[in-house]
Amino acid sequence: MPRFAANLTMLFTELPMLERFAAAAEAGFEGIEILFPYDIAARDLSRAAISAGLDFVLMNAPPPNWAGGPRGFAAEPGREDRFRSDFDRAVRFAEALRARHIHIMAGYAQGDEARETFTRNLSWAAERAPHVSLTIEPLNPADQPGYFLADFDLAADLIAEVGAPNLGLQFDTYHAQLITGDAMAAWRRHAGITRHIQIAGLPGRHEPAGGMIDYPGFFAALDRSGYKGWVSAEYNPASLTTQGLGWLPRP
Numbered sequence: 001m002p003r004f005a006a007n008l009t010m011l012f013t014e015l016p017m018l019e020r021f022a023a024a025a026e027a028g029f030e031g032i033e034i035l036f037p038y039d040i041a042a043r044d045l046s047r048a049a050i051s052a053g054l055d056f057v058l059m060n061a062p063p064p065n066w067a068g069g070p071r072g073f074a075a076e077p078g079r080e081d082r083f084r085s086d087f088d089r090a091v092r093f094a095e096a097l098r099a100r101h102i103h104i105m106a107g108y109a110q111g112d113e114a115r116e117t118f119t120r121n122l123s124w125a126a127e128r129a130p131h132v133s134l135t136i137e138p139l140n141p142a143d144q145p146g147y148f149l150a151d152f153d154l155a156a157d158l159i160a161e162v163g164a165p166n167l168g169l170q171f172d173t174y175h176a177q178l179i180t181g182d183a184m185a186a187w188r189r190h191a192g193i194t195r196h197i198q199i200a201g202l203p204g205r206h207e208p209a210g211g212m213i214d215y216p217g218f219f220a221a222l223d224r225s226g227y228k229g230w231v232s233a234e235y236n237p238a239s240l241t242t243q244g245l246g247w248l249p250r251p
């Protein structure tokens, strides 16, 4: 079985952020991720993860935040200087948290210039922080209209073009199902470049149980494929988080 992490931006929101760590550990998760952790001091987040015995798996870049803010701007022409200074800040934050991956968000732009900007920024970032694992994640256009990275084959092409050992794919089954119509087939096509996985049920982005994706089958496919990374629960619980954790495999 893969190792499971809880996305604390979406799970355990019944509790204040720093209390969500212990709740995740209690529920059986071994790691956590936070999409935009920048509003809380890194030392407090780090302390909460260590005292709950959890790995800090992933955070997003660039800052600032989740609350209504745009999802990055790494593909937006003309914002390269801002990207660079914000990326450095994200790396400092990730180092303090010992976060395993930084997800670089593309932002909202289209066309060749956006593609060139994204590729250039990714190459710069991969070289700037060779010790940090970087990911890119296609987001479905219904949830994020105009977001540059909305295609798995494009993500694979960009990763190949940049050709950096520390850049890989963040494969979110929810987006994969909505973008390609077949998350399992997309997984088989892109397993080799995947660094991090996120899961949710469809329709509705609730618990990964029932619905359009066969999760026990997917977890078995991960084992067969030799996937060594994390699987993060990134969904909106249908009611209390703890009431919907029947899908989480127990040792």
Ligand SMILES: O=C(O)[C@@H](O)C(=O)CO
Residues within 6 Å of the ligand: 035, 060, 071, 103, 137, 139, 172, 175, 198, 234
């Ligand atoms: O799937 C998502 O929406 C996230 O993984 C994300 O990073 C968006 O901010």
Ligand SMILES: [Mg+2]
Residues within 6 Å of the ligand: 137, 172, 198, 234
């Ligand atoms: Mg995701």
